[in-house]
Amino acid sequence: MSEIASNKALESAKKDQDIKGHMSESREKLSLFLNNRLGMFGLMLVVLFFVSAIFAPYFATHDPFLMDIPQRMSGPTLEHWAGTDQLGRDTYSRVIYGGRVALKVAAIGVSISLFVGLLLGMLAGYGPRWLDNFLLLIFDSIRSFPTIVLALAAVALLGPSLELVLAVVIVTSIPGYARLARTSTLALKNTEFILAERSLGAHPAIIMWRHIMPNVIGPLLILAAMDVPVVVTIEAGLSFLGLGVLPPTASWGTILNEGYLVIRDTPWPIIAGGIPLVLTTLGFTFLGEALRDVFDPRLRKGK
């Protein structure tokens, strides 16, 4: 009896130790993140981006579509903080609403790419060899198309639209996530705890869902955070080239394009459209790099 009690006490002490260790590790990570100045700056910019996009109607001073042609291409005034565009629309309000397009493309594009990439990557890594080869062939085929060229071809066939931008972003982003998920799955596939699950007769779907996914998702989330600026830039780039959102929707890319066309008359649309794009890109990049530093032990050891 006393031996059993002693064992229980030992187990309990081990559990306490594990919890403490886990908490201590979490605290260490949080501390590392909080001490990363660039990361905190990035987080601040990202929060600003989300808040201004979600609550755009509260931040905007004018209806972004309201035209005031006699006031076209005016510089900054108390009424129009960033001046007006060629149709007299308030540039500041259009920039704020443009954030919604960027957020929509980034959030939807990255989420779907992440989910599908994770699923396909795990299937490729855990499934039979032929499936792995087949999926790799598809990933590599997609990766062989430069995003802009693929977008040009798609627009030529289907015409420009926000949905098309999203589709291009998703299709071209999936292989990146899938390959990372596949590599991690391959590394986990023959570990002892997976072999144990398999020997106990667990269904492959259960193994992937309960045991592989939790171990694979971390790096993918970091990748997703670092992908957001890429996706925002792709949307802005396509819209700048006239392949993205349709008028009168405001997007940072279309604002930049319209500004570029009248740059000799007024520089303000270019400035107003460029600043949020730069800040958002920087914000997500700094945040992503800070998260990577925190969660990747190899990088920490290297420091």
Next chain:
Amino acid sequence: MSINGLSRRALLQSIAFGSALTVASSIPGISFSSSGGKLTVRFNRDMDSLDPGYYVGGHPDNDVNWCCMPALVHYDYVDGMAVWAKSPFVDRVEVVSPTRIEFKLKSGLMWSNGYGELTSEDVAFSYDRMAQSEWKGDYVAYDRTEITDKYSGALILKQAFAPFMTQTLSSGTGVIISKKATEAVGGKFTNDVPATCGPYVMEWKQGQYVRMTRNPEWTGTKPQYDEIYCPIVTEDSAAALAYEAGELDVAQISSDTYARYLKQVPADSKLTVAGALQYMWLGMNIDNPKMKDIRVRQAIQHAVDVSAINQGAYSGTAELSSGIVCPGLVGKRNQTGYSYNPAKAKALLDEAGVSGLSLTLRTLNNQERILASTIIQANLAAIGIAVEIMPLDSGPFWEMGQESKGDTWKDMEIWLMRYGSGPDPYGAFQWFVRDQVGIWNWERWSSDEFEKLYVELVAVSEAEERHKIAIRMQEIMEETGAYVFLTHEPEVFVHRDNISPRFAPSGETMLSYFKA
């Protein structure tokens, strides 16, 4: 991380490079000057076809054809008025009677690719073919060509038609093509012209440039420049920047740039308004189920604020349009029968029992048209019509209403369109006759009265009578509800002040006549 096999940084660099390349590709990279026998001229779009019977026409197709293909007459100017003058390809052109035009070609003018000498047989072949072509409207009065000898002949008209020399023969459709060469390629061609004959020979790189250099076999009057290099600069702002940077000698400019240059012209430069023989309108397909009810079309006529379009899209530099006859021509209308009145527009929609209507507005994908479309979109939204703008490149845009080019015409609802005209009102009307439905009459209406008046317009030579006919024809067009007349845009060019240019009244450059 990586996307598409690129690192994030590499991807960002690729995007930046790609964007820069896109912008840079629309700006010529090499600096040219008008001195030294080289002239650099902006082409604002690529050529669609150089076949005068089956091309879109206008710039840059006519600009190139006038340098590399023969014609009996070309445009010239006397006291600022466009007139016809004999071309360098002929010894004589004479209107001997209202229905007979005699010509004598110069001898020894050779077609390229071994197709022999330019002869009167080529003239007869060309104009007989034109009378059966998509541009047959220009040749409505033409009957036949009588061949006198190898170089001489006479064009015979079915009836007197005063504008034949200026409206038809001097325009881009007056170009002569080689009979043997055209027959050898099956009767039609596009940009791969089977034989050229003119002061210049052409080299074309699709989407990039047209380079015209002296034709070594040319025995006629030598033009000023050894080489005319025409980079295709589709972007108006890029063209203005390139001009200001000295990379272009001549550039067509946008209305925004025109407004800016009116305040301060670039150094050592001049502005030339080549003409305002353009008419732009918002068209409606009366065969489309959404547009069948004339009250819907009339509602749109009342909903569009044309003045706002002129100010917002054209910086106030265009003349407001009341019809398709351009400023300075007989038959120009001074006002429309409708006016900007959103309340009336809404009432018409209510009367038609239409609500929640959504339409697609198709337009060429350039700055001014997109701005004009955005204003129309806002105007129609104000009366409860949701408009989606569909920007199109020039290829699909110019084909969309043609039945021979697919089924898009069935889906067309509303669109922004601009045609160019010659210096006679007849030129503008030819596209709206019954025969042109499904070709260039994309609104797809027809009217017996219009057909009758069209024949009269061709036959009548008295100006006041022609004015009345032209006015009534525009009223008929307006009454269909299928048109909102918008603007007559000026074709404005900026060029070095040591260059003496010549333009067609419809705004194309006549480059072989440019002088330094």
